[in-house]
Amino acid sequence: QVQLVESGGGLVQAGGSLRLSCAASGSIFSINVMAWYRQAPGKQREAVAAIISGGTTNYADSVKGRFTISRDNAKNTVYLQMNSLKSEDTGVYYCRFVAGTSNYWGQGTQVTVSL
Numbered sequence: 001q002v003q004l005v006e007s008g009g010g011l012v013q014a015g016g017s018l019r020l021s022c023a024a025s026g027s028i029f030s031i032n033v034m035a036w037y038r039q040a041p042g043k044q045r046e047a048v049a050a051i052i053s054g055g056t057t058n059y060a061d062s063v064k065g066r067f068t069i070s071r072d073n074a075k076n077t078v079y080l081q082m083n084s085l086k087s088e089d090t091g092v093y094y095c096r097f098v099a100g101t102s103n104y105w106g107q108g109t110q111v112t113v114s115l
Helices: none
Strands: 003-007 010-013 018-025 031-039 046-052 057-059 067-072 077-082 091-099 102-105 109-114
Touching (some): 003 091, 003 102, 018 031, 018 109, 031 067, 046 067, 077 091
Parallel strands (some): 010 109
Antiparallel strands (some): 018 077, 031 046, 031 091, 046 057, 091 102, 091 109
16 A cells, blocks of 8 residues: 655744655555645645656746755655745645556645744
8 A cells, every 4th residue: 555654844934944755655656746735724735846757847836936846766755845935835735646547645744934
């Protein structure tokens, strides 16, 4: 059974940086898309960044220029480097892997940005 395990969340001051990681355990093949989502209190979950198997990346407008998504295919791991963090980046961050017709989500990691 495939599980996604996130790490790297925490409390940081505005302007600071965090690096999130999400690693898949279990047998998973041909991961097409690795992505990060976030959900702020009282708001819907939103897409933050995605990277497809060919390396193409997409970012939400709100994080362009500040966040960088990368992947290590050999380790089935995706990273999210978050710089110049703002209070509005606060939320629970989830990773998502799409492999063929299968869809996997992590349990979420809390990111809190203080003023």
